[in-house]
Amino acid sequence: MNKYVKQERFHGIGQLGQKRLRESRVLIVGVGALGSMSAEMLARAGIGQLTLVDGDFVEEHNLQRQLLYTELDAKAHRAKVKAASKRLQEINSEVKVTEVFHSLHNENVQQLLQGIDVIIDGTDNFETRLLINDAAYKWGIPWVYGGLSGSYGLSLPFIPNRSGPCFRCLESFLTDSEDCDTHGVLGTTVQMVTAQQVTSTLKILTGNKTQSSMYKFDLWENDTGYITVQPLKQPSCQTCGAERTYPSLRSDQSKRHIQWLCASSGVHIRPKEAQNLQLPRDPYSNHSWTYFPFADVCMLRKANYHVMLFQDGRATIRGVTTTNEAELLYDEALAFLGEQV
Numbered sequence: 001m002n003k004y005v006k007q008e009r010f011h012g013i014g015q016l017g018q019k020r021l022r023e024s025r026v027l028i029v030g031v032g033a034l035g036s037m038s039a040e041m042l043a044r045a046g047i048g049q050l051t052l053v054d055g056d057f058v059e060e061h062n063l064q065r066q067l068l069y070t071e072l073d074a075k076a077h078r079a080k081v082k083a084a085s086k087r088l089q090e091i092n093s094e095v096k097v098t099e100v101f102h103s104l105h106n107e108n109v110q111q112l113l114q115g116i117d118v119i120i121d122g123t124d125n126f127e128t129r130l131l132i133n134d135a136a137y138k139w140g141i142p143w144v145y146g147g148l149s150g151s152y153g154l155s156l157p158f159i160p161n162r163s164g165p166c167f168r169c170l171e172s173f174l175t176d177s178e179d180c181d182t183h184g185v186l187g188t189t190v191q192m193v194t195a196q197q198v199t200s201t202l203k204i205l206t207g208n209k210t211q212s213s214m215y216k217f218d219l220w221e222n223d224t225g226y227i228t229v230q231p232l233k234q235p236s237c238q239t240c241g242a243e244r245t246y247p248s249l250r251s252d253q254s255k256r257h258i259q260w261l262c263a264s265s266g267v268h269i270r271p272k273e274a275q276n277l278q279l280p281r282d283p284y285s286n287h288s289w290t291y292f293p294f295a296d297v298c299m300l301r302k303a304n305y306h307v308m309l310f311q312d313g314r315a316t317i318r319g320v321t322t323t324n325e326a327e328l329l330y331d332e333a334l335a336f337l338g339e340q341v
């Protein structure tokens, strides 16, 4: 009996649908809570190719809701894409998994979208979602939004050739619905949002019609329903309106790129241009640098902060409360390298 027999018996998929899934390529942006669960469900469903994009590491506080990861992954500071890929291959070796150990940004998005059939949003910030949205509408690729806070969740597929609003049209409405990290999150909320995102993805890939209203629920309050989003369409939208400029795809080379990471209370810094840093490979007695050869990454621990510095000059800084603080630590880490090499 083939491993997809139950799925093939389902009226919306069938053998033809299963064949289409096997020929499909899905890009998952962010393999944290939403992204790792989506990746697992799609691997089990027999998707042909999965590309995982994430520049972060597994941490212990992820394990409550990020199902692909283990304590061992957190202890080893494994890159999420590495840990996820290994587990996905154990789950279904037929799926081709591509790891991209980098965040999505306006300079790598076009190349990463080559040949992709659907993009799944596994991010935790609006900036990246606006970038996904601009890229999806410019190159005509459907994408599936998922958002959550506490026990509350939202999901909606965006289909570029459909008449409804795009994510940019809904931005102000959605900003009020999500609150970053202050209310925490239930692991079950993640599963509920992912169930919606993956179902929408399966429908798109098998040629079925998807919902055009936004699904919303509150698991704790036993509340569920749909929000009609059609009236929120903005005719002057820069992504889906008459004059499309796709502002998130424009790149500003004149300054560092700084992005707050919602779920992990950190800051991601990308330099104006890629560097070629000589990272210290041996431990220093008076500095707490640790080198991780698998990814060419160094970690600097200082008081309650830690800085993950990549060979190309990117850094993720945790424990800070302001952008200034993050930049000072980043500069300090670079200066330290300058003294040593």
Ligand SMILES: [Zn+2]
Binding pocket: 165, 166, 167, 168, 169, 170, 234, 237, 238, 239, 240, 241
């Ligand atoms: Zn729009």
